[in-house]
Amino acid sequence: MIDSLITALGAEFVQLSLTPIVIGILGAVACALPGNFLLLRRQALIGDAISHVVLPGIVAAFLVTGTITAVPMMIGAGCAAIVAVILIEIVKRLGRVEPGAAMGLVFTTLFAAGVLFLEMTDTSSVHIDVQHALLGNLESLIWFDAEGWQSLLDPLALATLPPQLPRLAVVLVGIVLFITLFWKELKISTFDAAFAEAIGIRTRVLGFALVVVTAIAAVAAFDAVGSIIVIAMFVCPPAAARLMTNQLGRQIGWSVTFAVISAILGYVFAGYGPGWFGSPYAVSAAGMIATISGIILLLACLFGPQRKRTGQRAEA
Amino acid sequence: MSFLDYFISALFLQAGYNSALVAIGAGLLGLAGGGAGAFIFLRKRALVSDAISHATLPGVGIAFMLMVALGGDGRWLPGLIIGSAISSGIGLLMVEWITRQTRLTEDAAIGAVLSVFFGLGIVLLTIIQTMSSGRQAGLENFLLGSTAGMLISEATTIAIAGALATAFVFMLRRPMTLVAFDPEYAATTGINVRHIDLAMMGLALIVTVIGLKIVGLILIVALLIIPPVTARFWTNQVGPMIGIAAAIGGLSGYVGAVLSAAVTSLPTGPIIVLVAFGFFVISALFSPLRGGLASALRHWRFQRRVHRRQGLLALARREPIYDGFTLRILRHSGMIRRDGVATLRGKTASQKAARDEARWAMARRILPDDSAIERYDGLTPIEDMMTQDQIDEIDRVIAEQTGAPA
Numbered sequence: 001m002i003d004s005l006i007t008a009l010g011a012e013f014v015q016l017s018l019t020p021i022v023i024g025i026l027g028a029v030a031c032a033l034p035g036n037f038l039l040l041r042r043q044a045l046i047g048d049a050i051s052h053v054v055l056p057g058i059v060a061a062f063l064v065t066g067t068i069t070a071v072p073m074m075i076g077a078g079c080a081a082i083v084a085v086i087l088i089e090i091v092k093r094l095g096r097v098e099p100g101a102a103m104g105l106v107f108t109t110l111f112a113a114g115v116l117f118l119e120m121t122d123t124s125s126v127h128i129d130v131q132h133a134l135l136g137n138l139e140s141l142i143w144f145d146a147e148g149w150q151s152l153l154d155p156l157a158l159a160t161l162p163p164q165l166p167r168l169a170v171v172l173v174g175i176v177l178f179i180t181l182f183w184k185e186l187k188i189s190t191f192d193a194a195f196a197e198a199i200g201i202r203t204r205v206l207g208f209a210l211v212v213v214t215a216i217a218a219v220a221a222f223d224a225v226g227s228i229i230v231i232a233m234f235v236c237p238p239a240a241a242r243l244m245t246n247q248l249g250r251q252i253g254w255s256v257t258f259a260v261i262s263a264i265l266g267y268v269f270a271g272y273g274p275g276w277f278g279s280p281y282a283v284s285a286a287g288m289i290a291t292i293s294g295i296i297l298l299l300a301c302l303f304g305p306q307r308k309r310t311g312q313r314a315e316a
Numbered sequence: 317m318s319f320l321d322y323f324i325s326a327l328f329l330q331a332g333y334n335s336a337l338v339a340i341g342a343g344l345l346g347l348a349g350g351g352a353g354a355f356i357f358l359r360k361r362a363l364v365s366d367a368i369s370h371a372t373l374p375g376v377g378i379a380f381m382l383m384v385a386l387g388g389d390g391r392w393l394p395g396l397i398i399g400s401a402i403s404s405g406i407g408l409l410m411v412e413w414i415t416r417q418t419r420l421t422e423d424a425a426i427g428a429v430l431s432v433f434f435g436l437g438i439v440l441l442t443i444i445q446t447m448s449s450g451r452q453a454g455l456e457n458f459l460l461g462s463t464a465g466m467l468i469s470e471a472t473t474i475a476i477a478g479a480l481a482t483a484f485v486f487m488l489r490r491p492m493t494l495v496a497f498d499p500e501y502a503a504t505t506g507i508n509v510r511h512i513d514l515a516m517m518g519l520a521l522i523v524t525v526i527g528l529k530i531v532g533l534i535l536i537v538a539l540l541i542i543p544p545v546t547a548r549f550w551t552n553q554v555g556p557m558i559g560i561a562a563a564i565g566g567l568s569g570y571v572g573a574v575l576s577a578a579v580t581s582l583p584t585g586p587i588i589v590l591v592a593f594g595f596f597v598i599s600a601l602f603s604p605l606r607g608g609l610a611s612a613l614r615h616w617r618f619q620r621r622v623h624r625r626q627g628l629l630a631l632a633r634r635e636p637i638y639d640g641f642t643l644r645i646l647r648h649s650g651m652i653r654r655d656g657v658a659t660l661r662g663k664t665a666s667q668k669a670a671r672d673e674a675r676w677a678m679a680r681r682i683l684p685d686d687s688a689i690e691r692y693d694g695l696t697p698i699e700d701m702m703t704q705d706q707i708d709e710i711d712r713v714i715a716e717q718t719g720a721p722a
Contacts, residue, residue: 044424045363048431052534091545094600094608100423101362101545108538109593112586115460115535119583228435235427239420270439281446283439290435297428301418309419 015146019162020138021267024229024289026168027221028259031233033175034214036252039238040190045100046085046211047234049107050218051227053084056114057219063121070163074219081215084110085208136226138267138285141165164224171220178213179252182206187248225286232290233259240297243304262293323578335577337471338463342530342588343570344478345523349536350543350565351485352519354558357544358496359513363426364411365520365540369533370430371407372400372525373437376458380444390444391454393470393529397477400458401525407433408517461532461585463576470529477526484519485562492516493554530573531585539565542592549603568592620645621695625669627651631658632670672698678710 031047038044054077061076084106091102141162143151151157179186189196189203196203214234221230241254266289271282301307356362379399380390388395407429414425441455454462463471494502495512503509520540527536547560572588601608627642628651637643637656646652651662658666675698680689688701698707 039421039424042421042423044421044427045366048366048427091600095545095549095606097545097548098357098360098362100360101357101541104362104366104537104541105545105593105596108535108541108589112535112538112589112593115583116586116590119586228431228438231427232431232435235424235431239424239428242420242424243418274443279446281442284435284442287435287438287442290431291439294428294432294435297432301414301420304418307418 014143014148014151016142017267017271018146019143019165020141020285021264023141023162023165023168023224024138024263024267024285025260026165026172027225027229028233028237028263028289028293029256030168030172030175030217031221031230032237032255032259033172033179033252034210034217035234035238036241036248036255037186037190037210038214038234039242040248041207041210043211044235044239045103047214047218048231049084049088049103050081050211050215051222051230051234052107053080053110053114054219054222054227056080056110056117059114059117059121063117070167070223073223077219077222078215080110081219082212085211085215136222136224136229136286138225139271139282141224162224168220168224171216175213175217178209182209186210190248225289228286228290232293233262236290236293236297237262240293240300240304243300243307246306258293258296262289262296266290266292323574334466334468334471335463335573337468337475338466338530338577339570339573341471341474341478341526342463342573342584343566344475344482345527345530346539346543346564346569346588346592347562347566348478348481348485348519349523349527349539349569350547351482351489351558351562352516352523353540353565354544354547354561355492355496355516356520356540357548357561358554358557359516361422361517362541362544363423363537364408364517365524366537367411367426367430367433368404368408368517368521369524369536370437371404371410371433372528372533373403373434373458374440375399375401375403376455376528377437377440377444378403380455381440381447384447393467393473396458397473397525397528400528401521403433404521404524405518408521457532458528459532459534460583461528461530461535463530463573463584464580466529474526474529477522481519481522481526482562484522488512488515488519489558493558497554530569531588535585535589538589538592539569542589542596543568546592546596546599549599549606551605564592564595568595618695624649624651625695628662628666628669629673631662631666668697674714675707675710678714679706682710682713 035044035047038046057077057080058073059076060080061072064076065072087106087110088099088102091097091105092099095102097105141164143157143161145151145157145160147157185196185201185206188199189201189206193203218230218234221233237255237258238251240258241251244254245251267285269292270285270288273288274281274283353362353365356365376396376399379396382399383392383395384390410429411422411425414420414428415422420428444455491502491507491512492515494505494507495509495516499509502512523540524533524536527539531539543561543565544557546564547557550560551557568588568591572591573584575591576582576584576587599607602610604610623639623642624645627637627639627646630637630642631646631651637646643652643656646662647654650659651665652658676692679686679698679702683689683706686702686706692701698710702710
């Protein structure tokens with residue numbers, strides 16, 4: 001038993017599975033953290049909208065630079081996200097359209113434009129395609145030079161880590177910093193915007209900053225794990241956490257826990273699960289992580305201690 | 317055959333039986349989508365359809381596996397449609413259940429359902445890919461839609477289903493209009509609002525499911541959202557709005573399908589969405605009611621009236637005018653000469669403006685409760701808003717006050 005565990009977590013594990021799992025965890029947490037505030041502000045679908053418009057941004061960056069290096073891609077995607085947010089605002093104001101419809105209009109159109117660009121330009125030589133955009137390539141982010149756990153202390157081997165890992169780590173640190181630095185302001189403006197305004201918090205600027213942070217998280221995670229995880233992690237862990245507690249700090253703690261559990265279990269089930277049923281093939285890790293986060297949310301809906309509305313009972 | 321020739325022949329259904337059927341099917345789909353979308357839009361639940369569309373994917377996968385397991389062809393479209401309808405129905409009920417049973421808001425429920433169902437669907441697709449290679453080809457087309465290589469039987473299925481959905485929208489239009497417009501009133505007339513809501517969502521579901529093959533599940537939402545938003549620019553009335561939305565949806569579907577048939581490299585779904593967006597942009601710019609151009613024009617006219625009025629008042633008070641825009645307007649309408657001195661016309665007009673201003677000022681003092689005071693925009697001549705009797709009374713008081721010693 002212990003022997004098999006050691007083999008399971010041995011050199012091969014470090015080489016093939018450790019980095020995807022860590023990247024999955026980093027991506028999940030980076031999305032779940034801002035997701036908490038989006039959820040409470042009833043902007044849960046902003047994450048959905050942003051992850052759709054990342055595609056045209058990436059394609060546009062490819063058309064401009066002709067390469068698929070990470071930095072222009074991320075800049076392109078970030079710009080597209082900001083353009084989308086501004087467009088949604090314009091449609092809302094000009095047409096006096098309700099936010100949901102304005103959002104749906106903008107993100108489907110931008111996504112369609114992205115797909116069209118992609119089909120019309122010759123991108124067959126490079127690996128951007130819609131499948132990749134949706135699913136990411138978590139499984140392929142292996143650490144070639146790892147020879148076992150001792151590689152974690154080997155600078156030469158560490159230098160060959162998939163670049164997505166340090167990138168996501170930096171983004172995650174940035175998000176944690178943003179939330180800690182503006183904790184009080186975020187909390188007050190989320191729960192009582194009018195009061196926040198009254199005590200001099202610039203709620204509009206803060207709201208926009210939150211959307212920008214969301215976009216950065218989406219773009220960084222998107223490259224590594226695809227848009228499914230991004231959308232799922234913005235909503236599911238925070239939503240499940242919301243049903244566990246009434247206190248914002250604890251909610252964030254729960255959401256991080258749920259995100260980590262989804263990432264680990266999802267990856268393990270996707271990679272090893274089919275083997276338990278005698279199938280030699282793995283299934284999509286991104287899809288499985290999203291599925292696990294959904295199961296956690298379902299359990300929270302059924303058993304979460306704070307699942308009901310307080311104050312008034314939900315009408316039957 | 318050049319692109320234009322092909323486009324025109326396809327537009328008039330001369331480019332082959334199959335592409336004609338696809339174009340008709342896409343047109344009917346757009347018609348039903350725009351109509352059903354209009355009700356959902358008025359009910360402010362546009363994004364629920366996003367959850368519905370993503371929730372179709374696991375159903376497609378499971379239906380495929382079942383059909384293969386039963387020894388059939390996994391790609392049989394009616395079977396896939398039934399599977400996707402069942403799973404998106406479950407997704408819809410999940411959104412309702414989460415919103416009703418927990419304290420999560422509807423947008424959170426939508427986001428959760430769409431991402432989880434989509435993730436599960438992707439897991440199933442990767443399982444299918446490993447099943448019996450070759451036979452699964454084409455399931456990915458449900459993501460973005462594809463009409464290339466569509467079988468005649470599939471095109472016929474879509475055209476018939478689109479016609480049925482359109483007929484459904486037409487039949488249910490009255491109760492749905494009532495519920496969308498004023499649910500409380502609808503309830504008092506004996507309509508079961510919840511049933512109608514479900515029927516409305518059911519229609520969105522049908523449109524989504526039919527549209528899978530043509531537009532794809534990620535973009536089908538656009539056919540439910542863009543036409544109603546566009547129609548809103550052209551009318552303030554519910555009835556016409558639904559008709560316009562349906563027409564825009566139908567045109568987008570038809571023209572988009574024709575375009576994509578004419579240029580083989582163009583994927584159908586994105587083209588249809590972009591055609592619909594084209595209608596939106598045109599409407600947002602040129603609609604006489606709320607379009608950008610119309611409101612810019614209105615603003616410009618208003619600005620002109622304000623400057624003209626202020627200029628005339630300044631003339632009457634013999635104050636110098638410095639504002640260039642004001643001077644230009646006065647000069648153009650012949651109120652002042654090039655050197656800035658008032659013409660005869662200008663003098664008359666300025667005296668009238670001054671008298672108007674004085675009358676309004678007095679009206680505010682002696683008739684403060686008159687509705688005209690509240691509606692006054694600061695520019696309209698008093699004769700247009702008050703009766704001659706009222707004006708005579710105002711003039712009498714003015715004469716009294718200016719005649720009497722201070």
